Amino acid sequence: MLRTVLGFLLLVAAPQVDTFKKEMAPLQSAVDTIITSTGSQVLQRSRATYLEGYGIVVSLEIAFEAPQNPFSSPKTPAQVKAVVAQHRKDVEEKMTAFVKQRVATMDSLAPGDSLAIAMHVLNTNPADVPNLPVQILMTARKQSPDHVDIRVF
Numbered sequence: 001m002l003r004t005v006l007g008f009l010l011l012v013a014a015p016q017v018d019t020f021k022k023e024m025a026p027l028q029s030a031v032d033t034i035i036t037s038t039g040s041q042v043l044q045r046s047r048a049t050y051l052e053g054y055g056i057v058v059s060l061e062i063a064f065e066a067p068q069n070p071f072s073s074p075k076t077p078a079q080v081k082a083v084v085a086q087h088r089k090d091v092e093e094k095m096t097a098f099v100k101q102r103v104a105t106m107d108s109l110a111p112g113d114s115l116a117i118a119m120h121v122l123n124t125n126p127a128d129v130p131n132l133p134v135q136i137l138m139t140a141r142k143q144s145p146d147h148v149d150i151r152v153f
Helices: 002-037 077-105
Strands: 041-051 055-063 114-121 135-141 144-152
Touching: 002 041, 002 055, 002 077, 077 114, 077 135, 077 144
Parallel strands: 055 114
Antiparallel strands: 041 055, 114 135, 135 144
16 A cells, blocks of 8 residues: 555656656756856856655855956955945846746746746855855745745745
């Protein structure tokens, strides 16, 4: 009896996992492209995983601004803050639009599943931008794709 139930569950979950495998690489590539299009840097490429009962989680590490070094043109702390603030705003706006669009169209998400993007933020200029968050988490459910929950840690 237990084997029958487990076999049935595996057959039901298998199509979603197979579909996710096809959607995974384009999803990861699109997330990285969005980050770099804002002028931010992808330090650790995005990696997506399918969690049964939850949905898809994409994790990556980013930096809003490159660290200052002796070979780059010097920027004042105010300039660094302005650039970081603009890059952060651009990333949040573009990623929110992306999550809204993708959560509604991904075939590997069941009606109750979610899409979460976890961006780990490296503060490359802590003296100039001391209050930068270390993580930005965006989550949307397939049932309500227009509502993206943004949590900052």
